[in-house]
Amino acid sequence: MGLSPAGGHDAAAPRTAAGDVARLLACVVARELSDKETVAFGLHAELLLAAALLAQRLHAPNLTIRHGLRVERGHELSPAAWTDEPTSRSYGLVEYLEAHDAILDVASRSSPMRFCDVFFVGGMQIDREGSTNLIGLKGRDGRLAVRGPGSIGTTSIGTLARHVILFSGEHTPRRFVERVDYVSVPGWRRRAAAGLEGGPSLCVTPLAVLDFADGFMRLRTVHAHATEADVRRRTGFTLPPSPVVGTPPPTAVELAALAEIDPSGRLDGLDLSPDGGPP
């Protein structure tokens, strides 16, 4: 997914262009989180953890953070946050560790969603109606050619969570496709076909923030280091014309808080493409 941490060293890394994009995205994501909500994302999503910790510091002190099966109570990014080893060091950051089957808590429309309010999900492919694919890619013969990591729990949680936000570490035509080869989390049209209302609300990439109108993705804001033409060129389907503004840059307050959350510059070491990745 292009978001793996670059090594476990603690020493402060030099500020990088990738780090600046990561901080911007952390701010964009943090602004979407509200107080008293529960946000959930997979393990190793360092940028999303930074965003959640940022929201907790600034405007959502009672945000509950589910990071994989962990309920976080750490206040900064540290290498220990990225291991599931039962060391005292990593467990000191964990308020509560769920058993795997607790995720099944999501399983019914008739029960209140207990697992989370906001769910972040990515994919090998994301299509114009917001469906994701973590299953695999088809070859020219229409058969499975590249096996992906699998949907994990994203199908059930992504279908039942009140608020689904798509997150992608790259913005490329291979990632943003007209139609996903396989469906992990259904988007707007596929949900409607199954009798479900709604769909993903937002999609955050290194170049832009997109939202949905009438069940199709459209541009909402473009980051300062990218252009609208660039985003359209790197999207594998047509984005409808819409008034596009610039993404509000990080404020001094946000950047100061991020510096405290990330004292060793882990965000600068993320494998994140400022230009969106290979065209």
Add this chain to the structure above:
Amino acid sequence: MSALVTLRQAAASVPDGALVTFGGFQLNRAPMALVFELLRQRRRGLRVVTLPNPLPLDLLVAGGAVAETEFGFIGFQFEDGFVTAPHVKRRIEAGSLPFKERDVYEIVQGLRAAALGLPYLQAPGIEASGYMTVNRTRMIEDPTTGEKVPVAPAIRPDVALVHAQMADRKGNLRIDDLYAEDLLARASDRVIATAETIVDRLEAATIPHFLVDCVAEAPGGAFPTSCHRAYRYSAPHLRDYLAAASQGRTDEYLGTFVSGPADHAAFLKLVENPGRWEGEPRVPEAPGPGGVITDDEGTADRLVVEMARAISDGDVVATGVASALPMLAIALARATHAPRLTYINCVGAINPDVRAASPTSVDPRLLEACEGRITLPDMFDLARRGRIDLMFFGAAQVDAEARTNLTCIGEFARPRVKLPGPAGASSMRPYVPKVVILVSRHSPRSLPGRVDFTTTAPSPRNRTTTVLTDRARLDLLGGRLRVTSRRPGTAPQDLRDRTGFPIEDDGEIARAPTDAERRALERLDPEGLRHRMI
């Protein structure tokens, strides 16, 4: 965000008519401060669904707070012997308490369904029990085999009341003797908790804060039940309560301990100091009035020895509720011929170090010195997977075909005598290869031709089914119970007179306890507690 409230506020958030359930197990860690406070606030119309946790239900029934209830077991065992929740029993016998009784496994599956957000879960094992009829239990076809399986509909309580050893301001709970509170918390819409102590921040939560609505500090909040590592259950107070119930002085009890004191702290000042937690097995107290049973014939010794002999070395043996005597037998077997047995006690202790007889088998102190821990619901799964080789069951009646009755004498809906209920016996017995049933008095009443109610029934999966009485051993052979041995001094005709169904065999004379067995028994139970348990 602080979840901290006062005990009064916590109880006040439970509305009249709510479907409530309780944490704790038997005489351990019941949320009694909340129960007493609900009675002080004159809550009415509560619907109670409960695991084997008799005291909260019985007190709420005594105080007129309960409209209807659903349970699997309403008995408990303590220093004075075995007790069935007196107010629930009386109201059911009077036909004035709407109730539903099911195997505890059905309730567990119902709670699991709710916790998973599913409409129902299967509850296999109860097919041959009388509960299928009285509860009109529905069946579903297993699509993989075509077999019909009983169904437990989801049970989603409005509120779970839980007492914890510790909580923090956010509402995280730490429970040192977890029975099924994690399941209750996930199944229920809300969790209302009390805790012995509140700290700023808990290091390792058992129940996470996002499942907990509010928590109140309530030292002594489980009294008169136990709070593991803080205090034991209060046998003297239970004795007072039961005496008031049996003498028609319930109103006096409620006046003195519920409406009298302003709050739980004031109530605790009225009663004697909750006994401090004792890490070591306790010296038994003198039995209360009515608790003395003379056993000059060595009946208990013989029963314990026969039970121990039913165990083979290497067996996995489990006990449920009210199993103080079987627990002693397991310790005896381990000390003599079966050192490699594995013992699973229903408090969740695997291979607890049982060194001495105890008035109760449901003692959380067993969790302190054991090799592993499970929770109550796990026991059902282990049994169904065939991982328990031998289980001891009690019975008020056993009939010629080895059906047992733990449910009622007379009609189910309006019984002459209400018995404590199946606990997990209906669902577990069919899956256990070696079934040992204990009937401490060999009489036509306890061994009738046909039980009044079929709580448990034999299954083809059982390899052996043995009934042990004070006079004889009977085994299920060819579908009928036959005497295989009798106690020395018991004439075959005497046995026939004492049995409510025809007996063909005389049986051999039982082997007397060996010197090694006698010595081990004396070491395990020097005070002779076993003589009071039969």
